Amino acid sequence: MARKTLPPKPLESDVYTLACERTARIFDTFDHVYVAFSGGKDSTAVLNVALEVAHSDPRFERHLPLRVVHQDEEAIPYETEEYVRRVGQRDDVSLEWYCIPIKHRNACSRTSPWWWPWAPEAREKWCRPLPPEAITELDGFPINPPEKRLTAPHANGLFAPPSLGNVGMLMGIRAQESLTRRRIVTQRREVNYLVKYNDGTSQGNIWKCYPIYDWTTDDVWTAPAHKGWDYNHAYDRLEMAGVSHHLQRCSPAFGEEPLQKLHTYAKCFPDVWEKMVDRVPGVGAAARYALTELYSYHGRPEKPDGVPWPDFLRHYLTKWQAKDAAKIAARIRQELVAHYRKTSQPLVVNAPHPDTGISWDFLLMLVMRGDFKGRKQAGGRINTDGEGRPTPAQWHRYAAELNDIIAAGTFADLAHHRPPPADAYDLVPDYAKDPE
Template identity: 50%
Template sequence: MDPVMTLALQEANGISAPHPDLRPYTYNPKNARLKPAPLEGDVLTLARARIRHIFELFDHVSVSFSGGKDSTIVLNLALEAARELGRTPLEVVFWDEEAIYSENVDYVRRVAADPDVALKWMCVPVKHRNACSSESPTWYPWAPEDRHLWVRDLPPEAITVLPGYDPTDPAQRLSIPELSGLLFPPRLGNCVQLLGIRADESLIRRAAVSRRVEDNYIIKDSGGYGGANDIQHAGNVWKAYPIYDWQTGDVWLAPKELGWDYCRVYDLLDQIGFTPGKQRLAPPFGEEPMQRLDQYHQCEPALWDRMLSRVPGAQTAKRYSRTELYAFGDVPDKPPGITYEDWLRDLVVANFPPKEAAQVSKGIRAHLRMHYRKTADLLAPSVEHPLTGYDWAFFVKMAMRGNFKQRRQPKLGSKTAAAFAAALAKYRANLQPYLDELAEMRALTGDTP
């Protein structure tokens, strides 16, 4: 019998049986902060149980939907639960970021056509990162002053006004995380946003589900990136990550086995050589996504032609974003006769306007403190310290590209005693020429160490 039909019949008869092909999630105790799931079972069974638990806890459940693969999983699982519990129509919020594929738009319309979905198609000017240009570090989808540059016409489904938010002054515009609380006024009761965040995508995302053992996937929404400078909501909003323990293989197996629709852009990305783990639908001009700007040129050339004039630096970034010009891979050599600390200050000033420069400097200082909490050792130019994972190249990349979403984190992993000794020797060899340079600079200036 077809495996999907088998699963459907089991569930119809009250038999709770996980799909045999969905990979079990096993807790690795070496991940010191990632707590084990409180139940046993495969990732599909666990996600279904979490979402049902969420519906029991909250008065209002909303799915944050981008059209991407992860939010597609969350949407379909939430719809399953909403239909079973009589909680339809299910609210689905789609923040239209303007520079998106035509197929992404078509897929969202297919979702909106479901009578069990109440889609909010948000097209308000919000703040997005433009890492393509140091002189213009932000851009604003659907900004009225840029109407002549819009990549697409405003969709007929668009919601263009968000009560409580005045986007008139570009300098005062906020990001989507800083605004999302306005969608959930106190009259709705306790509200939760379901997001397709997975722990294996970054250390920050792993940390988000590492704070508690019970209901570790439900987080109080502080607003914004860290809660700073955001519009405060009434304290009635939470975020939930029901598929936090899924991996890329799980994400693609579920739609195949369960017959779910998905965004066909992924088929195009597959055809041009992007492996499943590298396939992303994200705002195109940020630090990480701009490394893949060429995918827009290949997948939808007409869209790319309009994107070229949408933000400053897009054409240059398409050509050079994966080079040291944008601190990808190797970084430029430090000028002689200057310390790394002084060079970082120069780079930050050269690459960012004052407001963004202050943010970048604050982030650099925070990571430096993390290093020196663990060791008094100086940083080597380009070899990570075996205890902390930091080197000066890490900070040079921050000074050139920023780290506004905190996705750049040191790479750490457990090491055997022999591997640690080898890493330590490599670090010391890389550090020594810089120590010699520092000694020469002190000798020339008469400073004492």
């Protein structure tokens, strides 16, 4: 059962001051710290806050030059490489530039669901030449065979061996980015930005540290402008292309969520895009069709009348490899169990259920897209009032759709275990009877 999250606590300090205070505590607490630096906007904020704090007091000088670990994902803009190089040339930075075949998701293809940047067997297809600063081996990381290679989370422990003592890994994770990330920092009231990390190769001595977890996208961009920080100029190209600030990404756009912006690489970074098309299976098709129902963006396939929704989902499950299909099926069961533990009311097609946020369309999206990183959470689809209850408008949307389904004679397609109500508005709680 998910732990209950705590409501936001208003503070008088600004987010920059709070980030500095958290970073100072991290520097005092841990034997060793390093910045996990992608070259993106969020890790840029973390890096610069950490450097300013490190220079602010003699007691922090033991952390200088600041260790900065960059995992180069190969299919990235040249502007990112140039920016990382500028960071590495700073006297107060000790940069480690890793080009190793970390295991990454490839949502462009269901038959080739993984890809490995800088994989030695794909050298002739690399999107960029190997940077001269590249570190191509990491103690404990298996290069061959490919199936033994680690994902980034599972490899984190290799950057923090026990010989370093207790290690704080500074990361640019922000609660605004997803419901999952918000929950991470809202389940504890005290020191909620430090999370013990025990996955993969971790040996129990590493903590994930989120000093800017409460920053918004506006904050992330205000800070460089106000403080004069250097930044990744790939964002300038994305800005000129009209990509909204919230969706601007410089990492490889092969995952489930970044996939919807894959086409911007062709427009903004053509020199890398030319190589990307041949580098990873399915990229060409995804660039053309990612915003269609084929990849479950901007619409879903229409279910035939008379086909129960569970059967429709099973049809799309068969399009995955067995191992991935099993993971997705387990997620769907988990969502359904969570729903029926909370309510005995049926799911409808489009409207999120006010108590759980689940609908059949949401489950179909999970089946078609995968969501292997768990970034799509049904709870984020619930709109609440000032008392934390689902809004009357959300209840009335659900009831109206359920009544329409009953009237159309398609209630059986919902595969509900009880007869339909005479009037779905009877399911609306008293406080929500009057629509907003």
